[in-house]
Amino acid sequence: MPRVLITDNLSPAGIQFLQAAGLEVDVRSGLKPPQVREALKEADGIIIRSGTTLTSELLKDQPRVRVIVRAGVGVDNIDLAAATREGIVVMNTPAGNTTSTAEHTIAMLMALSRNIGPAAASMKAGKWDRKSFTGTQLAGKTLAVVGLGRIGLSVAKRAIGLEMKVVGYDPFLSAEKAAEHGIEVVRNVDDLIGRCDFLTVHTPLTDETKGLINAERMAKMRKGARIVNCARGGIVDEEQLADAIESGQIGGAALDVFVDEPPGDDNRLIKLPQVLTTPHLGASTDEAQELVALEAAEIISGFLLRNEVRHAVNMAPLSAAEMADIRASLDLSRRLGLLLAQQNRCSGVRSAHLVYRGEAATKNTRLITASFAAGLLECAMSEHVNIVNAEMLARERGIKITESSSTEVSDFSTMIRATIETDGGDLTAAGTIFGKQFLRLVRLGPYSLDAYLDGQLLIYRHRDVPGLIGFIGTVLGKHNVNIAHMALGRERHEPGGDAVAVLNLDSEPSAEALAEIRGHAEVIGVELVKLPPAGEPLPWLVGN
Ligand code: NAD
Numbered sequence: 001m002p003r004v005l006i007t008d009n010l011s012p013a014g015i016q017f018l019q020a021a022g023l024e025v026d027v028r029s030g031l032k033p034p035q036v037r038e039a040l041k042e043a044d045g046i047i048i049r050s051g052t053t054l055t056s057e058l059l060k061d062q063p064r065v066r067v068i069v070r071a072g073v074g075v076d077n078i079d080l081a082a083a084t085r086e087g088i089v090v091m092n093t094p095a096g097n098t099t100s101t102a103e104h105t106i107a108m109l110m111a112l113s114r115n116i117g118p119a120a121a122s123m124k125a126g127k128w129d130r131k132s133f134t135g136t137q138l139a140g141k142t143l144a145v146v147g148l149g150r151i152g153l154s155v156a157k158r159a160i161g162l163e164m165k166v167v168g169y170d171p172f173l174s175a176e177k178a179a180e181h182g183i184e185v186v187r188n189v190d191d192l193i194g195r196c197d198f199l200t201v202h203t204p205l206t207d208e209t210k211g212l213i214n215a216e217r218m219a220k221m222r223k224g225a226r227i228v229n230c231a232r233g234g235i236v237d238e239e240q241l242a243d244a245i246e247s248g249q250i251g252g253a254a255l256d257v258f259v260d261e262p263p264g265d266d267n268r269l270i271k272l273p274q275v276l277t278t279p280h281l282g283a284s285t286d287e288a289q290e291l292v293a294l295e296a297a298e299i300i301s302g303f304l305l306r307n308e309v310r311h312a313v314n315m316a317p318l319s320a321a322e323m324a325d326i327r328a329s330l331d332l333s334r335r336l337g338l339l340l341a342q343q344n345r346c347s348g349v350r351s352a353h354l355v356y357r358g359e360a361a362t363k364n365t366r367l368i369t370a371s372f373a374a375g376l377l378e379c380a381m382s383e384h385v386n387i388v389n390a391e392m393l394a395r396e397r398g399i400k401i402t403e404s405s406s407t408e409v410s411d412f413s414t415m416i417r418a419t420i421e422t423d424g425g426d427l428t429a430a431g432t433i434f435g436k437q438f439l440r441l442v443r444l445g446p447y448s449l450d451a452y453l454d455g456q457l458l459i460y461r462h463r464d465v466p467g468l469i470g471f472i473g474t475v476l477g478k479h480n481v482n483i484a485h486m487a488l489g490r491e492r493h494e495p496g497g498d499a500v501a502v503l504n505l506d507s508e509p510s511a512e513a514l515a516e517i518r519g520h521a522e523v524i525g526v527e528l529v530k531l532p533p534a535g536e537p538l539p540w541l542v543g544n
């Protein structure tokens, strides 16, 4: 039974869901990184929140781990490149905490504008000071929203309800769509900066958004404008924000997130009276935690029990039904990859191109191509290769993988043709699926044929002259190798050219038998290719 490790606090509803689904659950919060590494060795998947950071050191050489689920939105505490390289699918639960985080942002905005934090602290200190805490009305003020995704939009809608004017910037939101929500969008962040009384950021933390709100931009803001960050620490530069507040250029800030969490004792910002802080509470409501925990439990069990891929950030989404539908195509393309890699002896591949024809072109060809890449690399890699990491591993080795599709039917109702460009020339193989699952090799280089794509293959190229089939049968018989199936193909559809025979053998012929076959004057080449037995499950899927 698959085992799920949980290293952060997860709502009990999620844990109960996992147990009811029949998964083994190992809840261990507060682990240090080396302990997380050890615990991962016994896990098929892990659920984390923001308290666990999964670095490349922790993810390296964890062959059992297949999936990481982030109960929440931000995946910046996971080394995505490392997870992908290790073949681990990373998924998140993007929508469960949107409303709570948007509400927290609005709460911060209101508390900031009315000095709720310091006023409450002053009363607790026994004072009755009404003069020091005069605030600012929000109605009629302009709020700039940087990042109008789920939370940004939700904040914008609420701010409009508070009679604020909302201007926003998001490279992926059109002006028409924004206008439907009553938001004016501008073309870049700089167009927002000088126009607002309050600015709130709702982007992910990326190389591009790190320090997005910096000293230069703060200097261009209206004097006394205030800043809210309930997204990720570092989108607003912390040191430069402290400077801008101390100089009076920025009137105050409300922060739920920090570059270091928890922040160090030397964090200047937290100590400033104009700064209101909460310890990453945006999603900390009973409702949001239950929603994300349940969603995390659903998606990890869907993946571990049914190969379902939902909300993956490093792989295309796929339902259990879709996975079942493309399983034979995944198997076919992986076998084509294995075949071409062995024909090439796994060296000097520069690029690969896949052509999908007929029904194959209607499927999720990206994944089928990834499965081909997995087959192509499998025999050459010491690493564990699967459909998550194969394309990345290929790219890292300079192998360019491309595909093209046409739903037009050629000789077969469904066909996948793969060509690899190698230092020694091009190699091509094409396959089809008979019925739902019978895989056939229908083209090998220039030859058309109908061969089985499983087990021990002997590919035997020769001149198309009488007696050669009898010859190979005799040699193999003499060496006690049984032929299970044999397919013949000609280069031209007439006698006299070159021909190929693909034999499925019940056992591997000895070097002596192969030497005898190669010794015949009309034989051009003999290759052995080992493929998985017919119907063998794909190594990286469950229960297929
Ligand atoms: P989302 O993916 O729905 O939205 C992010 C938006 O940012 C996207 O629309 C994207 O186009 C936009 N964007 C990306 N780069 C940009 C740039 N350079 N300039 C302007 N816009 C840009 O994500 P979301 O669910 O809305 O989450 C937003 C942020 O809130 C994330 O950083 C997430 O981690 C954080 N978050 C924090 C809490 C919390 O507890 N404080 C809770 C949930 C989410």
Ligand code: MLT
Residues within 6 Å of the ligand: 049, 050, 071, 072, 073, 074, 075, 097, 282, 283, 284
């Ligand atoms: C998130 O990205 O979802 C948030 O940071 C909330 C959290 O993990 O608690």
